[in-house]
Amino acid sequence: MSTRPNDGHEHAGKPHHVDDALPEGAVVDGETLTRAIDDIFDVVVVGSGAAGGTAAYTLASAGLSVGIVEEGPWMRTRDMQEDVHDVFSRVMRMSGLQMLRGKAFMPVLQGRCVGGSTLVNSAIAWRIPEDVVDEWHARFGLGTHITMRALEPQFDALERDLSVSEVSDEVLGENNRLFVEQAKRRGIVTQPMRRYDRGCKGSGQCLTGCPHAAKQGMSVTYVPWTLARGGRIFTSCRVERVDVRGGRARSVLARSATGHHVTVHARYAVVVAASTVQTPNILRRSGVRSRALGRHFQVHPALSLGGLFDRPIEMTFGATQGAESIHFRSTDRFKLETISLPPHLAGARLPGVGYELGSRLAQFGHVAVWAAQVRSRAEGTVGEAWGGGDRIRYSVEEDDLRAARKATALIARMMFEAGAREVWPSIFGVPSILRSIDEVALVDEAPLDPRAYNFIATHLFGAARMGHDASSSVVDPDFRVHDTEGLFVVDSSVFPTNLGVNPQHSIMGMSKLAASRLAARIRGGRIAA
Structure with a gap:
């Protein structure tokens, strides 16, 4: 019996996949x-x-x-x-609203379905x-x-x-390609990601399940x-x-x-x-x-930055996460990567309200999103809440915040060097919109307070x-x-x-x-x- 999935064929006008043809009673x-x-x-x-x-x-x-x-x-x-x-x-x-509680609240994303988080992650190997x-x-x-x-x-x-294979150039997409180009200009070792992938179409829908x-x-x-x-x-x-x-x-x-x-x-x-x-x-x-x-209990606290470019980026096409760098993993304890967010999620990272927010959403095709995950030293605890459910307590430490701040500043500078006209650092105490590379110095002095950062936890250990x-x-x-x-x-x-x-x-x-x-x-x- 083959260990390979059905590559898909047309049946009744719709693609037929391996999860359509399961043994009776299974x-x-x-x-x-x-x-x-x-x-x-x-x-x-x-x-x-x-x-x-x-x-x-x-x-x-x-x-x-x-x-x-x-x-x-x-x-x-x-x-x-x-x-x-x-x-x-x-x-x-x-529904994605689970939280780690500590000095600050941090969303934690976990799949609760057949396949678990492999259904809604980026299949990175x-x-x-x-x-x-x-x-x-x-x-x-x-x-x-x-x-x-x-x-x-x-x-x-x-x-x-x-x-498992490296993301092909055909589905790399501009968000990933621009990151690779800029990282190489800076002398940062980088590469397309290796992923569990059999014929990626570049639909950019990894986070909602591959269609x-x-x-x-x-x-x-x-x-x-x-x-x-x-x-x-x-x-x-x-x-x-x-x-x-x-x-x-x-x-x-x-x-x-x-x-x-x-x-x-x-x-x-x-x-x-x-x-x-x-x-x-x-x-x-x-x-x-x-x-x-x-x-x-440990996590990789992750954060992302948005940048607005004159050139089109079109995150709706390409591998959702297609490029990365572990250049700073050992020295500074962070990893750089790309992530193409759909408008529904990216909207939470766009600055402004009302007309200002609407104008940026209208330019969404020119937005890139790059991210960092921190190899945090902090440890927390997992227990049960009253009435059932899970209770997670966790707070990032000062060393973790220094790594996050350094990663944020680096990404902001890379975006400006790549041609961004606005960068959105999402740190309380720093302007929500940076308009020049000189203003990134404000990120270098950002507060070392976990409440100031928009962390999210997706990798869980211990x-x-x-x-x-x-x-x-x-x-x-x-x-x-x-x-x-x-x-x-x-x-x-x-x-x-x-x-x-x-x-x-x-x-x-x-x-x-x-x-x-x-x-x-x-x-x-x-x-x-």
Whole structure:
């Protein structure tokens, strides 16, 4: 059986994609469920995003029966649309309004759907940096378990399966091209991004879901491929807890959107891949009492700048995120990248009100948006709020703010050097509109106050981190929850630190490594049913 998705063909006047042709009975839709469900599999996977989708497919490919439990719905390719509000309200946690609370509020974006955030991100593929693996060895003693030698075959397989390639010049688009040109003029090492991409059309709709199934997210790759191997997915079913009895994970207890109980038993193991925020709370509700649970939460705070140019940019065409630079990742702890925002989202970054705002919206075709993500040193916590839900506390530190300020000033100068006539830094205490490169000096002196910056958190780490010592970590180096048989965690909540690069590829590589080892243990009889 091919591991490749259907490239798409015309059917009844509409493109036909792999998520249109699923095995009968493979999807149990919690939005239409009319009775309680009780089912059993070799392994149950909680979550269908980068980590969950990868784990499920790896386990199914090893001949194991796999059940996937997903809190959100399945938005099929045929249902993709450009309207941000409609898409976000359907597939984003809290419609994209979830917040980190601390010295300042920071939005955090998480997909809550089949495919998780791979449905609505830019499919950027960065292998875990070697210096991160070295740090995990030096600080956390993971050197014999998490190594580049162990991870590289996982990345190789992912890149073959999911067609990782550099953004082609045909769909680079002006927003990305202008960034690459200006960075090179400054001597900044830069390049087009490498992405999970099979035939990108340059529609600029990554953030609302690819309408062509060209972006190789989990909902059009590993999840349907798992179902083709006999797996089953329970969508719109919120996991309440993992049933742990006698020191071993036995089943996953969930409730459908219609209120019915869904019980999914595991013969061998439960694999939790619900994200850095939701995983710790599922473990907590399941009786895990590690002192480290919910601690050491990290993010990459990200910010963006808009620039108004005389030349047309047309962000509506081209790869949503197509160019980047890690030139300053080690020295200054930030990464530069492009992001083409649709008018609905870019409007929040445009200065002015009334006529002034309207005039800038009328010139939207001449707007470029470049961004930076900070490899923050700060740590926060994840817990449960009263009445359910998630509570995240996190505040950036002064060093993080210095990195953000330096990145903002650099981007502003690059934009002016590239021909911008206005740059919008979005920092309180700095003019909302800069009209010359000389005015960027005001950014250099911007306040070191987190409330002054329009940060957003999209990359999440820690809160169930890996280590040998059960008093300071949640899972052991084999991804198993300490002192609990058959309960594994494979998402970025196990990462001891953040990365300084976009984490999806690293999450998938770690998940594939964990699932491959788990499958080998089951097949080798080292985990009994």
